Amino acid sequence: MDSTPETVAVVVVTYNSERLLPDLIASLPPGLEGVDWQLIVADNASKDDSVGAVRRLKPDAIVVEMGRNAGYAAGINAAVAKAGRFDAVLVLNPDVRLTPGCVRTLLKVLKTEGTGIAVPLLKDGDGELIHTMRREPSVRRVLGDALMGAVRAGRYPALGEMVTDESMYTAERVADWAEGSTVLISAECWNRIGAWDESFFLYSEETDFALRAKDAGLATRFTPEAQAVHLEGDSKVSPALWTLLTLNKVRLYGRRHNRALGAAFWAALVLREGSRAVLGKEPSKLATKALVKPSRLREAPGPDTVQRDAARVAGR
Incomplete structure (x- = not known):
């Protein structure tokens, strides 16, 4: 042996x-x-x-x-x-x-x-x-997250990622x-x-x-x-990083599914982030703006886009 x-x-x-x-x-x-x-x-x-x-x-x-x-x-x-x-x-x-x-x-x-x-x-x-x-990731799981919150939805395989x-x-x-x-x-x-x-x-x-x-x-x-x-990073509190995370979800899902499903996934994320933006959540405000801007969905995000988003949040 x-x-x-x-x-x-x-x-x-x-x-x-x-x-x-x-x-x-x-x-x-x-x-x-x-x-x-x-x-x-x-x-x-x-x-x-x-x-x-x-x-x-x-x-x-x-x-x-x-x-x-x-x-x-x-x-x-x-x-x-x-x-x-x-x-x-x-x-x-x-x-x-x-x-x-x-x-x-x-x-x-x-x-x-x-x-x-x-x-x-x-x-x-x-x-x-x-x-x-x-x-x-699935459309139904994004909707479950939007309606129930990630922790509660995640208890149910069909509803949470x-x-x-x-x-x-x-x-x-x-x-x-x-x-x-x-x-x-x-x-x-x-x-x-x-x-x-x-x-x-x-x-x-x-x-x-x-x-x-x-x-x-x-x-x-x-x-x-x-x-x-794992001491963990700051994607949950940084609007710029949360926006990057959200945009990449759309990009990945779109690569793995047809155009109709990709559009439904995008719409579900707009609903999720938009509803949280209304509640005053800064990361979701920036993510929603990016989701509804076609140029942001077409680009491959990198360090320059993260810095740009961070500067917008800071008001510079």
Whole structure:
């Protein structure tokens, strides 16, 4: 029996992440105990000393300096391109902290027949469960979210995209996709599905990859036996990032469905964001304006559009 440890390419995309890196890198040795691993960091032109921090904290890490803010998918692809031979790719956000033995458990789950992606149970910085599992986007699920709210709708498979029934997080199960902060991808899945779609600058890239894997018969499998902490980003409070997230939902759904369904999905999102805008929610106000502007739906959003939206909110 071959007892050679499996090899994992640990991929992290940084953008002004200097303050987060010490705790992330400190969590890697216990989180990857019993596994051969190599850290590859793709830096999206950070203005802080993210690159220097990686080199000080993990001198044998490979650092790929992108030279621009190329986005999450582009960073992942560039990092994997610099990896040597691997049995799996572990994609991590800089604000993730692995718990001991996390990756070894995920590797076991990845061996389940028909599995291409394994994801752990995540908790936030306060120890609260994060609802990471997702169902495939649909018109009915957007309407359920609009009428009932994401948490309530998510208790019903037909009505919510986010899986919010906490009993669903107590046992191993298959999800359509999962949030992309902590994702282990088998080498087979990576090679069959191909690179992440770089046209999604941020948000929906993990949805696209997991749904393409699902189309190919490779499931995303969740296990509560592996755990990590995700401090989480600010898409829920930043109007500019929420707008980007919303527009990318429309773009992804439109690529996977016919024009009529795409129009219905767009209309459902206009209803959802518009109703919240009326209630005074700033992220939804900006998202609604973008949804009803044809030029915003045609463009491929990038860092310039995020900065432009942020400036509008700030009144500059």
